[in-house]
Amino acid sequence: xxxxxxxxxxxxxxxxxxxxxxxxxxGLLFAVPIVAMVExxxxxxxxxxxxxxxxxxxxxxxFTGQYRPLLVAxxxxxxxxxxxxxxxxxxxxxxxxxxxxxxxxxxxxxEVICILPVSIPAIVLVVGLAPVYSMVARLFGSGxxxxxxxxxxxxxxxxxxxxxxxxxxxxxxxxxxAARSLGAGWGTVxxxxxxxxxxxxxxAGAFIxxxxxxxxxxxxxxxxxxxxxxxxxxxxxxxxYTAVIVSLLALAFAFLLLxxxxxLGAARTRxxxxxxxxxxxx
Numbered sequence: 051x052x053x054x055x056x057x058x059x060x061x062x063x064x065x066x067x068x069x070x071x072x073x074x075x076x077g078l079l080f081a082v083p084i085v086a087m088v089e090x091x092x093x094x095x096x097x098x099x100x101x102x103x104x105x106x107x108x109x110x111x112x113f114t115g116q117y118r119p120l121l122v123a124x125x126x127x128x129x130x131x132x133x134x135x136x137x138x139x140x141x142x143x144x145x146x147x148x149x150x151x152x153x154x155x156x157x158x159x160x161e162v163i164c165i166l167p168v169s170i171p172a173i174v175l176v177v178g179l180a181p182v183y184s185m186v187a188r189l190f191g192s193g194x195x196x197x198x199x200x201x202x203x204x205x206x207x208x209x210x211x212x213x214x215x216x217x218x219x220x221x222x223x224x225x226x227x228a229a230r231s232l233g234a235g236w237g238t239v240x241x242x243x244x245x246x247x248x249x250x251x252x253x254a255g256a257f258i259x260x261x262x263x264x265x266x267x268x269x270x271x272x273x274x275x276x277x278x279x280x281x282x283x284x285x286x287x288x289x290x291y292t293a294v295i296v297s298l299l300a301l302a303f304a305f306l307l308l309x310x311x312x313x314l315g316a317a318r319t320r321x322x323x324x325x326x327x328x329x330x331x332x
Contacts, residue, residue, distance in 0.1 A: 084301065091295050104291045116289070120296055123281030126194045130277060131263040133198035135256045138209045141202075143252060146213060147244060150222050164210035167203050172268035175204075183273055194275050204269070205262050209255035212311075216251025220244070257307045264300060 064072070092100035113121035142164075149156050167175070179200055186196050222244055229243045230236075245252070267279035278300060286293035 084298070087294050087298055091291050091298070093291075105295060108292060108295055117292065119276075119281050120278070120285060120292070123276050123278045124296075126276055127264050127278040129195065130197050130201055131260040133195060134201040134205055134259050134263050137198060137202035138205065138255055138259055139252065142206070142209060142255075143213060143245075143248070144240070146210070146217060147222065147240065150217055151226055161210070161214070164206045166207075168207040173272070175200075176269055176272040179269070179273070194277065197270060197273070197275050197277070200269050200273070201259075201263050201266065204266065205259040208258040208262060212255035212258060213248065213251040216248050216254075220247040222247075254311045257311050261304045261307050264304060 089100070091104055092102065094101055094103070108117060111117055146160070149160055183192075183196065183200075186192075186199070190196060225243050225247070226239050229239045234243070264278060266277065267283070269275075270277045270280050271283075278296075282293045282297060285296075
């Protein structure tokens with residue numbers, strides 16, 4: 051029997067030193083590039099030394115003048131993130147609930163369809179989307195907002211797994227049948243019975259979708275749309291320091307989103323049953 055298994059066949063948890071070593075290596079892989087980016091933005095130039103002059107100049111300018119394209123691109127990315135989240139909330143969530151309640155045999159095909167985009171390279175996805183977007187441009191124009199259709203497909207794997215894991219933890223069928231037996235309509239069942247229990251999964255899926263959209267470059271670039279990442283590439287050719295500063299800000303924002311997801315996942319659910327029981331007994 052291997053040393054990593056107990057006599058009952060259950061794996062041992064790694065020793066504390068091994069855990070610290072693994073976390074240290076992974077932390078270095080993330081920290082070294084970020085520290086290098088910060089150091090790069092603080093350089094004073096050929097004279098040597100470091101200061102915050104470039105950071106101060108960027109924020110004092112209010113992203114006007116030569117920095118305005120970055121502000122416009124950031125606004126585009128935020129609008130795309132909101133549109134993508136709406137697609138997830140209005141299309142994916144009701145479909146998943148319907149399959150869970152009425153068509154459980156379709157769960158496996160639904161999972162395959164939702165996970166499929168993560169296995170397709172972005173360049174291949176764009177080749178398939180190009181003729182679709184030529185038709186979209188004729189019908190709706192070629193505005194940046196049309197990227198929400200492509201991004202809605204791109205974020206499906208991440209949003210689906212976050213929501214489905216929460217949906218599996220909720221006995222949706224029993225809750226819906228109980229609510230229906232008490233006279234609730236399907237709208238009430240969805241909005242007041244099921245969605246509150248899925249709040250954590252929906253929030254996690256929404257935050258992951260926002261992080262993916264804010265970091266997406268390939269699809270926007272090949273479809274000739276302007277978002278934050280494509281604007282950073284353009285700005286980096288004339289002012290690499292500003293591009294790196296904005297990249298750090300975007301990384302910090304994405305980190306806060308992922309930290310929020312982690313807190314949502316780690317927070318223990320406080321069951322209201324003891325209170326309701328006490329009320330019922332009293």
